[in-house]
Amino acid sequence: MSETIYSESKPCPALFYGALAVIGAVAGIGLLSAWYMEHNGHYVTGMTNQIVWGMPHVFAVFLIVAASGALNVASISSVFGRTVYKPLARLSGLLAIALLIGGLMVLLLDLGRPDRLIIAATYYNFKSIFAWNMFLYAGFLGLAALYIWTLMDRSMKCFSSVAGMAMFIWRLSLTTGTGLIFGFLVARQAYDAALMAPLFIAMSFVFGLAVFVLVTIAATWADGRPLGDYLIRRLGNLLVIFIAANLYFVTVYHLTNLYAAEHAGVEAFILTSGSVYTWLFWLVQIGIGGLLPLALLAAFRKTMCKFKISLASVLIIIGGMAQVYVIIIGGQAYPLVLFPGMEVQSSFFDGVINPYTPSLPEIGLGLGGVAVTVLMVIIGIKVLRFLPVSLADQDIDPLYKAAATE
DSSP states (O other): OOOOOOEEEOHHHHHHHHHHHHHHHHHHHEEEEEEHHHHHGGGGEEEEEOOSHHHHHHHHHHHHHHHHOOOHHHHHHTOOOOOGGGGGHHHHHHHHHHHHHHHHHHHHHTSSSSHHHHHHHHHOOOSSSSHHHHHHHHHHHHHHHHHHHHHHHHGGGGHHHHHHHHHHHHHHHHHHHHHHHHHHHSSSSSSTTTTTHHHHHHHHHHHHHHHHHHHHHHHHTTOOBBBBBBHHHHHHHHHHHHHHHHHHHHHHHHHHHHHHHHHHHHHHHHIIOOOOOHHHHIIIIIIIIIIIHHHHHHHHTTTHHHHHHHHHHHHHHHHHHHHHHHHIIIIIHOOOOOOOSOOOOOOTTSSSSOOOOOOOHHHHHHHHHHHHHHHHHHHHHHOOOEEEOOOHHHOTTTTTHHHHHH
16 A cells, blocks of 8 residues: 555635635524523523523534544554554544534533633532543543644654554543533433443444544545545445444443333333434434444445445434434433432422423524534645545555456
8 A cells, every 4th residue: 555645625716615605604603693692591592490401512412422433533543553544544633623622612602601611621620520521622632633743744653653542542531521421410310320431432433433424525525536435335334333332332221221210210201202302212313323324334335335325424413413312302301300209299390391492593503513613624624734635446455456466
């Protein structure tokens, strides 16, 4: 396999500036949505005293979890020595940084008082997982930038394996911390489970790789760079493994909760009687986001193409958003169990399923975070050498020449 040559993206000017204008407008809508909610108060949203994490948190958690998974390709090449993925390691690092910044932007602007971040960054309660996440997020960004530096600077190339290993351990720690935000919440029956940590790691693997596949295909298409079937098939095989892992941990999580009597009520709510949450779980999360792309990728493993893997990735992202929605919103919709074994009724909605309908400003803020992520990637590959000139089979497949001579 020959040495990889990188170059800046050189798309058609009309395509580049048109994309910047459209995506920049979406980012502007996100900022206007944040201003509207802060200026008028959160009563203009669907959030209440019972459901305090709304649609912006769904977008934020999805982006943060996907940021860790976007490093799959970089980790496989640097840590596990799979050189076929090495040409895409730079793009993998860039996408991870962009996804995390986009998710954190949504998270910060949804707090209502973004200026309070200064307090969160200077005063720490180390018994709170949120305080630990401050270090995890900052460390992730720093290590990802360092890792990209070792990949792009020849004088630092000898440190790329060490940086890759450190990045691999840190990304697992970050996703574990994100999962334990919910795992440590004992007041909510849908959370309070150590299995949240490995579940979120499995989610990150599949969500991040699906986003990475779409970004890679779009970036190579934009300026006509070759993208061979060999790499597409390898990425498709990885998606099959990660989808199966996610479905496995979802199954174990719910079976464990069904075994514990204290979680029987919330499990019945999510799995059978939760109305929109039940439909989202079975139809969108399991069906559209899990079984359908798994069947699609498995059926076309030998004839995988860019369209098929793109379709599977879109389905995974749709299912992933539904999965995060069920975890965050569905977990809050189920009422707090104040007195186990007792039926509670009061004027404060105790014992009542909490209603929630996402508002347009919430959706606008979430889409704004996605737009910021896309803008960072577009500008990054335009001004720096993140993309290989060619990903054709003859340039990345180590067995291509041998097969050609046979």
